Amino acid sequence: QVNAFALPGGKIGVYTGLMEVATNQDQLAAVIGHEVGHVIAEHGNERMSSSALINIGMEVTNQLLQTNQIATSHLIMAGLGLGVQVGVQLPFGRTHETEADLIGLELMARGGFDPRESMTLWENMAKVSGDNRQPELLSTHPLPATRISNLSNNMDNAMLFYNAATTKPNCS
Incomplete structure (x- = not known):
């Protein structure tokens, strides 16, 4: 399964199927940063x-x-x-997802992971899902294109953190 999750209490899980979509350490850092973002923001x-x-x-x-x-x-x-559901719960969920994306973007950049790879991750996710997506209005998650746009709009700030990071991880 191509998914990850954050549980109450701060536990994070990543399904092995995601490892085929996140093709490098930076993309995996985007996923984990996103899930940590949910925990930090207390979305649960x-x-x-x-x-x-x-x-x-x-x-x-x-x-x-x-x-x-x-x-x-x-x-x-x-x-x-x-x-x-359509007017409150789904938009609330999309707001949480966007907030977690942006928190994760900063966390990964501060940790020395290339934040530009977060956009590549969502390009990969779009390829995997193809046209099998419901309209964003009816989903708890923003579409990959929306996520890429939000990440791109916040990339300058993330790159400042990335460039200031004193170490760049090398996970092999």
């Missing part, structure tokens, strides 16, 4: 808090509809559920 906690609030709001709304015996309450709840 934010997701849990957001989910709890959404669930409470949906339950309160459902109870109000039931109490007032609204005949179309099931349709209203279905519409609200879809609206919350």
Whole structure:
């Protein structure tokens, strides 16, 4: 599987399938930096808090509809559920992914890994997925092209950190 993840408590996992997409140490550093970014930004906690609030709001709304015996309450709840997912949860997820990309970009650069390779990683990811992607609006993750654009827009700052790094790792 071509994936990586960060667990609550700071544990990070990288599936072996990702090793075929991240073709060098710098690209792997982009992946690990991204996952560390999720941990640093406490995205897991934010997701849990957001989910709890959404669930409470949906339950309160459902109870109000039931109490007032609204005949179309099931349709209203279905519409609200879809609206919350597309209008709140998915954009929230994309925001987390972008934030983790940018934190990871800085971390890898400070560690002496070439930040330009983060863009190559996403080019590789785009090739692997081909046209099998859903529209960004319906995804928790930005499209590779969006990620590349965001990384490119932040590359000048990352290159300052990379050029200032006193050591350049040589993982073999």
